[in-house]
Amino acid sequence: MDKSAGFPLALALLVFAPLCFCQNNNGGKLYPQFYDHCCPKASEIVKSIVAKAVAQEARTAASLLRLHFHDCFVKGCDASILLDSSGKILSEKRSNPNRNSARKFEVLDEIKSAIEKECPNTVSCADILALAARDSTVLTGGPSWEVPLGRRDSLGASLSGSNNDIPAPNNTFQTILTKFKRQGLDIVDLVALSGSHTIGNARCTSFRQRLYNQSGNGQPDYTLDPSYAAQLRKGCPRSGGDQNLFFLDFVSPTKFDNSYFKNLLAYKGLLNSDQILVTSSAQSKELVQKYAENVELFFEQFAKSMVKMGNISPLTGSRGEIRKHCRRINKS
Template identity: 45%
Template sequence: MFPPPPTCTTFLLVTIFLLAMILPSSNAQLNSTFYATTCPNVSSIVSNIVQQAFLSDPRIGASLIRLHFHDCFVNGCDASLLLDNSSSILSEKLAAPNVNSTRGFDVVDNIKTAVESSCPGVVSCADILALAAESSVSQSGGPSWSALLGRRDSLTANQAGANSSLPSPFEGLTNITAKFTAVGLNTNDVVALSGAHTFGRAQCRLFSNRLYNFSGTGSPDPTINSTYLTTLQQICPQNGNGSVLANLDPTTQMPSIIITSPTCKTIKVFSNQTKSYFPQLALPQSLLSTASVATKLPSSRVLCSR
């Protein structure tokens, strides 16, 4: 494992599995027994299919968690991200933060097919995303919990909202913080969830500027450990294929905007006191997953893609 940069230490990768931990909900209409009588086996159905997916695709856990996050960040957790483009829908899948980036839709479709076979017209696609995220965490070696359920599915998408609301890796701290604030999260949540980005892989095009031309300087980001920098440059050569994937391990270097004031103090606290970090990591995902969700719409979608 490469050592962290000397200024503000990065978070250890093992903490990321707490990304989707759900705390008691502020939305009383969501509960863990929502399908107890109408589809009692839904959790095991989801878990079995996620387990099958892991056998052929070790990345799928990170991908399913990301789907849930990207769905919840735009108009709440309503499965609008899953809708395909059509004559009446501008799909969120084609928004800049999602196109050629979000994945795992086939696994969600497989889950929905199996659930519909067991409990027709009962379980929402939004709840399937929540259950798939929980299962991905637990099957990746993290904790398990009883996901809060009862979300309803949107029949429309918000591509413009996805383009404007989802945080970008190329944005400054001020803009990123503003986007988190817009969904009820704060600066501590920005730091906690940024620290969680050591799960899965990233395309070279998303961080190659830090390897060769950071902030237009013509040089690498000075906060990246030199040994780790060499490793990343070998994986992502200058002017190479931007679609090549690099693991976000062994220790993901924090973006320089995160290790500058006013967040540096928070990072130091979280890095040195994991008991403080774990609850803070769980809290923002809980708020995001349960706030502004639709619970009174009459039906769930039979197909998650339309």
């Protein structure tokens, strides 16, 4: 009788014990199955809310993908970009690359809230960002990949890092490549990840100099197709209209494909940081040509490079924390 009475209790303990916490017992490495036992519905919740948000506004996909990129390039993939300013924390949202352009934080708030109800204090905001970036890519027609998980959230932000480490539209090719190399990424990753500009928008302020004064001599950028430039000038005047939005890929702006690379070969890249992939490096131009010709090759490399980027300096084990709210650390 004792054995039969004790068995269900032992089984129950075995089944429910893992639900209390997730442990990174894989030497601090990330792995896709991290939440399989402690929060098995996590991925499903992220996908559902991202799908709803993208259905409401197609631009959301690019915004979420960009947040993951801007997070990983500053202090690693630790959700530091999601923190609001408070106490000693100066939010990365105030940096030049993020101010007036980083967006859709409310989607991540909604995901976090839903996951906290399902499994409290378990899933990090950093992992939510990584999953949302993958789902955004898939929802717009791009490749899928297994997202390694097990990141923890930072206890601070770096406004200076956000200003200095994220590649800027007017950076030279060498500067951008150097910023990628600092993160352990190479020229192949640079070109493939730039392909995320197949979706999304950019503001007039981010490319105006190409239309009117590229080299400080009052002349437009000679590497910009004249007819495309004339079209852009209609909505991006010399002054005013700073926040006016333009598609990064005017051919298929909401579809994740390889049109972006075809546009570059036609000298119709919107940002200077896009077009220099063709004009400043023979190696990157060759990659652009390959991805323009073969969408499967681009998709395959994009997925690999996203996993690689998602592995930049993650907090694991006892480092960092699992934030209750993505906008603030738990102590505040």
